[in-house]
Amino acid sequence: MAKFSKSDNCKNCLDCNMRIPMLSTLSRPELIELNENRFEVKFKAGETIFKQGTSATHLLILTTGLAKLYVEGVQDKQLIIRIIKPWEIIGQASLYFDNRHHYSIAALDNTTACFIEISAFKKAIQTNPLFAEEFIKNCTQKGIFSFEKMVSLSQKQMHGRIADGLIYLSGKVYEDLNFDLHLSRQDVADLTGMSKDSAIRILKEFHNEGIIELDGRKLKILNYGQLERISETG
Template sequence: MAKFTRTDNCKNCVDCNKKIPLFQLLSQSELTDLNTSRFEVKFKAGETIFKQGTSATHLLIITSGLAKFYVEGVQERQLIIRIVKPWEVVGQASLYFDNRHHYSVAALVDCTACFIEIESFKKMIRQNSAFAEEFITQCTQKGVFSYEKMVSLSQKQMHGRIADGILYLSKKIYESNQFSLHLSRQDIADLTGMSKDSAIRILKEFHHEGIIELDGRNLNVLNTDQLERISETG
């Protein structure tokens, strides 16, 4: 069950100023104002943080742990858009549209999340042009990532999509060739747009071909060049 709390990990927005480049553009008084409209919640692995279709009143910053950002489609199937790491701002799509979440966010591991009131965040955008410009830049980067993902899902074969998924996890999320997966096999399937059985089969093929080493949740990328070739050829 989610718990409201204030921890040493997230005492106030002034502390976050040291960890989030976006917040470094705010003045001391602006950070103090932002701090009055925020709260912190702890989530257990598997718990829902945002639910698609619900009213959006706050932006989210994961301060510890990992979460999956996904959309719920036909017949309750999920498509994981990306993995959310600490200090990423989530919820921008709800700022100036219809004040609803068009995606869900769920904890992959035990997480701590800071919620910032949308109206307070919009106030910072209106009064601080440097903050607004950096925020727009970050939104644009996420948009470009989504375009690239659409190309992968719509134009690549399953082997290319699995290769893309492994490279994404290795380079962007865990930043290592060897890591312990916090995603289930179903999550990997949802990340790469295929059935669970297909994802498991291709992972086993990569393992037997010496491209990766897979032992339970432990994954080791043995041949990055080969993965990149598979990604490029689709």
């Protein structure tokens, strides 16, 4: 099922510097070197792209599809940290630590993933300060996102957390108030730190109150302001 090739979708890293801000700081020879140390694999919905605990040898960039980034918590429970879209660089966390993956990635869709050798990446960091700076920018942004997520998970109750989840999905992932959800109900629960049954209940409540319209996986946010209010009041 996994096809090793450089697809039409992603022929060459040289094209990627248009799409990935971080890569735009690299010179032509640097991009050529990256390109020589990468390969592509296709995944079907549900497949694990990489698994927490295994050794980290490559960074990951999706070129098509969506995936979930999650950590495996207590008693097989998953905590979804965020949803991965094409052209984000994934796997930095392990770069300089213990060369292990500290989270898992699973495809939510049929996806194409480009894997880049960590050593090629590290070399670029060492030789190109602008690239290093972009990399740092990226890391620190994620740190700030983490803080917000911790506050949501630990201080808000279920309505607030679901509101946060919906705001995140519509604002950051789908960039639309109207979208076709790739997440199962269980995934929504894992994203917002509650049981599946509770997630279903709150979503249904929001639906009944006219805040959202939810039919299966078709989701439309009808009253965004109300979601923001619920998010703030916890």
